[in-house]
Amino acid sequence: MAFPTQARIVIIGGGIIGCSTAYHLVRLGWSDVVLLERAKLTSGSTWHAAGLVGQLRTSANITQLLKYSVELYDRLEAETGQATGWKRNGGLRLACNGERMTEIKRQATTAHSFGLEMELLTPAEAKKLWPIMDISDLVGAAFLPTDGQANPADIAQALAKGARAGGAQFIEDCPVTAVEVRNGEVFGVTTPQGAIRCSIVVNCAGQWAREVGKLSGVSVPLQSVQHQYLVTEPIAGVPRNLPTLRDPDRLIYFKEEVGGLVMGGYEPNPIPWALEGIPEGFHFALLDSNSDHFEPLMSQALARVPALETAGIKRFINGPESFTPDGNFILGEAPEVRNYFVGAGFNAFGIASAGGAGRALAEWIAAGEAPMDLWPVDIRRFAQLQRDRRWVLTRTLEAYGKHYTMAWPHEEYESGRPARVSPLYDRLMAQGACFGSKLGWERPNWFAPEGMEPRDIYSYGRQNWFGSVGEEHKACRERVVVFDQTSFAKFEFSGAHAEAALSWIASNDVAKPVGSLVYTQMLNKRGGIECDLTVSRLAEDRYYIVTGTGFATHDFAWIKANIPGGLEVQLSDVTSAYAVLSLMGPRSREVLGAIAGGDVSNAAFPFGAWREIMIAGSAVRALRVTYVGELGWELHMPVETALAVYEALMAAGKKHGIANAGYRAIESLRLEKGYRAWGSDIGPDHTPLEAGLGWAVKMKRNTPFLGREALLAQSEKPLPKRLACFTVDDPNIVLLGRETIFRDGKQVGWLTGAGWGYTVAKNIGFGYVRNKDGVPIDWLTSGRYELEVANERVPAALHMSALYDPAMARIKA
Numbered sequence: 181m182a183f184p185t186q187a188r189i190v191i192i193g194g195g196i197i198g199c200s201t202a203y204h205l206v207r208l209g210w211s212d213v214v215l216l217e218r219a220k221l222t223s224g225s226t227w228h229a230a231g232l233v234g235q236l237r238t239s240a241n242i243t244q245l246l247k248y249s250v251e252l253y254d255r256l257e258a259e260t261g262q263a264t265g266w267k268r269n270g271g272l273r274l275a276c277n278g279e280r281m282t283e284i285k286r287q288a289t290t291a292h293s294f295g296l297e298m299e300l301l302t303p304a305e306a307k308k309l310w311p312i313m314d315i316s317d318l319v320g321a322a323f324l325p326t327d328g329q330a331n332p333a334d335i336a337q338a339l340a341k342g343a344r345a346g347g348a349q350f351i352e353d354c355p356v357t358a359v360e361v362r363n364g365e366v367f368g369v370t371t372p373q374g375a376i377r378c379s380i381v382v383n384c385a386g387q388w389a390r391e392v393g394k395l396s397g398v399s400v401p402l403q404s405v406q407h408q409y410l411v412t413e414p415i416a417g418v419p420r421n422l423p424t425l426r427d428p429d430r431l432i433y434f435k436e437e438v439g440g441l442v443m444g445g446y447e448p449n450p451i452p453w454a455l456e457g458i459p460e461g462f463h464f465a466l467l468d469s470n471s472d473h474f475e476p477l478m479s480q481a482l483a484r485v486p487a488l489e490t491a492g493i494k495r496f497i498n499g500p501e502s503f504t505p506d507g508n509f510i511l512g513e514a515p516e517v518r519n520y521f522v523g524a525g526f527n528a529f530g531i532a533s534a535g536g537a538g539r540a541l542a543e544w545i546a547a548g549e550a551p552m553d554l555w556p557v558d559i560r561r562f563a564q565l566q567r568d569r570r571w572v573l574t575r576t577l578e579a580y581g582k583h584y585t586m587a588w589p590h591e592e593y594e595s596g597r598p599a600r601v602s603p604l605y606d607r608l609m610a611q612g613a614c615f616g617s618k619l620g621w622e623r624p625n626w627f628a629p630e631g632m633e634p635r636d637i638y639s640y641g642r643q644n645w646f647g648s649v650g651e652e653h654k655a656c657r658e659r660v661v662v663f664d665q666t667s668f669a670k671f672e673f674s675g676a677h678a679e680a681a682l683s684w685i686a687s688n689d690v691a692k693p694v695g696s697l698v699y700t701q702m703l704n705k706r707g708g709i710e711c712d713l714t715v716s717r718l719a720e721d722r723y724y725i726v727t728g729t730g731f732a733t734h735d736f737a738w739i740k741a742n743i744p745g746g747l748e749v750q751l752s753d754v755t756s757a758y759a760v761l762s763l764m765g766p767r768s769r770e771v772l773g774a775i776a777g778g779d780v781s782n783a784a785f786p787f788g789a790w791r792e793i794m795i796a797g798s799a800v801r802a803l804r805v806t807y808v809g810e811l812g813w814e815l816h817m818p819v820e821t822a823l824a825v826y827e828a829l830m831a832a833g834k835k836h837g838i839a840n841a842g843y844r845a846i847e848s849l850r851l852e853k854g855y856r857a858w859g860s861d862i863g864p865d866h867t868p869l870e871a872g873l874g875w876a877v878k879m880k881r882n883t884p885f886l887g888r889e890a891l892l893a894q895s896e897k898p899l900p901k902r903l904a905c906f907t908v909d910d911p912n913i914v915l916l917g918r919e920t921i922f923r924d925g926k927q928v929g930w931l932t933g934a935g936w937g938y939t940v941a942k943n944i945g946f947g948y949v950r951n952k953d954g955v956p957i958d959w960l961t962s963g964r965y966e967l968e969v970a971n972e973r974v975p976a977a978l979h980m981s982a983l984y985d986p987a988m989a990r991i992k993a
């Protein structure tokens with residue numbers, strides 16, 4: 181076939197991800213697809229993968245993607261005629277101590293929430309499934325009957341066959357050497373065999389994806405890391421249907437292969453590869469095996485499977501694989517270049533992910549927006565920091581080393597810190613701040629009182645900071661606190677058509693007078709919530725947008741991409757220009773009034789307004805808004821004056837008992853007040869109507885806005901799900917999110933976010949209650965509710981309004 185000069189879509193890379201993307205594009209009717217492979221199909225990481233296919237992840241939608249992989253692999257061989265080696269032999273996971281058992285019980289509940297079977301087993305029951313293992317140290321185990329294993333290269337070839345049959349063209353020995361971008365959009369690719377003009381590029385180049393991205397300024401933050409496993413000769417007592425086995429306390433995994441075992445693991449001290457770039461000609465290639473490095477895993481494996489002692493070793497594999505700084509893969513349209521998609525960085529679960537990830541990527545390309553909430557893997561979760569190769573290396577190695585360690589609630593990464601700090605960083609540290617990190621920013625999570633070390637001690641029970649956060653919470657409810665929220669992402673949106681453009685993108689009414697502040701969502705075509713932020717009108721032609729720290733790249737890209745053509749507006753990121761101190765609590769007006777040049781009375785400065793006031797010689801943009809349910813202001817000021825403003829606030833607040841407070845207190849306060857968090861309680865899969873945010877949508881006005889049609893259509897039918905609040909009184913129970921919701925004994929959803937409310941003295945969780953016939957309020961409120969927590973049911977109360985209302989609480993008092 182002649183080399184094409186034109187194609188609608190060019191996929192770079194013929195590993196399992198590129199093949200799956202091509203297969204699913206073709207199934208969607210997009211057959212004008214060319215896949216270019218540098219060497220031969222599967223010659224990157226795919227050919228030497230071990231082939232375990234697990235499904236459970238901490239995100240519901242990523243679990244759904246992996247579930248779909250299993251469904252696809254079930255039928256792929258029959259559909260394409262290509263053998264895949266796929267079998268659903270189930271997956272076993274072991275626990276060797278009490279904390280791990282708790283983790284496994286919580287994972288079982290997560291699995292149930294997401295519709296996956298996962299049963300808890302005693303050590304003896306586990307041994308029945310895996311007769312050749314030693315169980316003397318086992319506390320228990322869990323079994324996922326639908327997990328399985330496959331021959332990775334065969335799955336990829338089957339997907340390629342299916343894609344070819346549907347019209348996609350695959351060209352091997354054809355490296356892409358350049359991706360041409362014109363006016364910020366993909367224009368074409370260059371290869372030694374010629375150029376191809378195309379409107380969409382999909383970078384599925386595996387561990388080469390970072391270098392390929394760099395060709396056109398796209399950041400793909402991943403790092404190649406060596407990953408080893410061995411394959412034994414047949415071992416007596418290994419049946420063909422032996423489940424895959426994960427033994428995280430020993431950092432190892434197993435699967436059956438031709439009557440023997442594959443055994444690999446995750447060393448705590450991983451070895452990166454190709455720091456100077458991947459060598460030319462590295463295809464169907466392996467690295468030298470490193471038995472010294474593998475030895476600790478080997479001795480763990482021998483203890484688990486004594487028969488390994490005498491088993492012959494058939495092969496040692498040391499293959500490089502791309503890993504990412506947070507252990508999740510990278511999917512979606514790159515924020516830097518329009519129509520440039522990425523599917524890479526699969527952290528040694530690319531075979532398990534390929535079916536679902538390829539489908540999601542194909543649907544994203546076809547629809548022009550993500551088919552569902554894919555935030556945990558969305559390429560827009562990264563920022564400038566992740567362009568730094570060294571930072572990515574350091575954090576990725578930490579993430580790799582944690583692959584099998586306990587995933588503690590509230591756990592923070594330790595490497596690559598501090599990267600971005602507020603001007604108050606040292607000052608707050610001196611006052612006992614224990615920092616967490618988000619998108620590189622150091623943020624005070626909580627403050628240790630004198631005599632206590634500001635360090636998290638993790639557990640599945642109440643952690644060491646529980647009491648301190650309670651004090652901060654109380655100080656905010658009863659007195660006044662300062663939160664350093666400098667890490668907020670801040671944008672300016674300006675130009676002659678700023679009002680018209682923002683009115684289209686925002687679902688609330690932002691065409692308000694100068695001086696006003698509006699809380700709004702921004703919706704996708706499905707009516708799902710893409711952004712949740714505040715918009716302050718600075719001038720007729722200028723808005724100030726404030727959004728969550730982690731959403732900087734995502735929200736900026738969303739707003740930019742949705743500015744209607746032909747309108748004159750500019751969007752700029754001004755995050756680094758402003759520090760933010762949030763002064764919150766019933767005494768905040770007294771504190772602010774004592775030092776502010778400007779009237780801060782309710783009449784002069786009502787809720788939902790912003791004013792410029794002077795504090796300590798600094799012009800401060802004060803936003804009257806709250807996320808904690810108390811009177812308060814977000815004070816935005818030039819970075820260089822933050823320290824002076826902070827000192828002035830603390831001095832004026834002294835007689836009111838002012839205190840520092842951190843993000844864990846914010847979380848507890850907002851749960852009590854019923855404020856939703858984007859990324860957990862709300863997101864692209866949830867509409868404002870489902871989330872109880874219909875009041876923040878300009879539905880009654882006749883102004884068109886993005887997502888309006890979908891909301892209109894939804895408002896004419898019964899809602900399929902509705903966000904509700906649940907409480908559990910028993911303080912010995914810890915809610916963390918993902919607990920299963922039962923109504924009258926029937927599973928109806930799971931908790932999206934949860935924590936402890938110190939004022940109401942209850943566990944609080946939010947979650948969507950689902951029902952195919954609709955969720956009317958009387959049906960919702962008439963049920964008897966229970967939550968499954970760590971595999972056990974506990975009674976729960978349902979609430980449809982905020983648990984805590986400061987005004988009501990004070991009247992009652």
Ligand SMILES: Cc1cc2nc3c(=O)[nH]c(=O)nc-3n(C[C@H](O)[C@H](O)[C@H](O)COP(=O)(O)OP(=O)(O)OC[C@H]3O[C@@H](n4cnc5c(N)ncnc54)[C@H](O)[C@@H]3O)c2cc1C
Binds near residue numbers: 195216223354385409
């Ligand atoms: C030792 C080991 C064990 C593993 N075990 C498992 C497991 O048990 N289960 C599991 O789910 N996953 C496992 N994995 C992970 C899995 O192999 C990968 O996640 C998966 O293969 C990644 O597929 P990919 O398509 O992204 O990358 P690749 O398979 O590497 O494909 C990328 C392709 O892009 C091509 N390419 C690069 N640059 C260019 C260019 N400029 N132009 C054209 N083509 C280009 C390359 O040649 C390559 O073929 C394992 C990995 C290793 C290393």
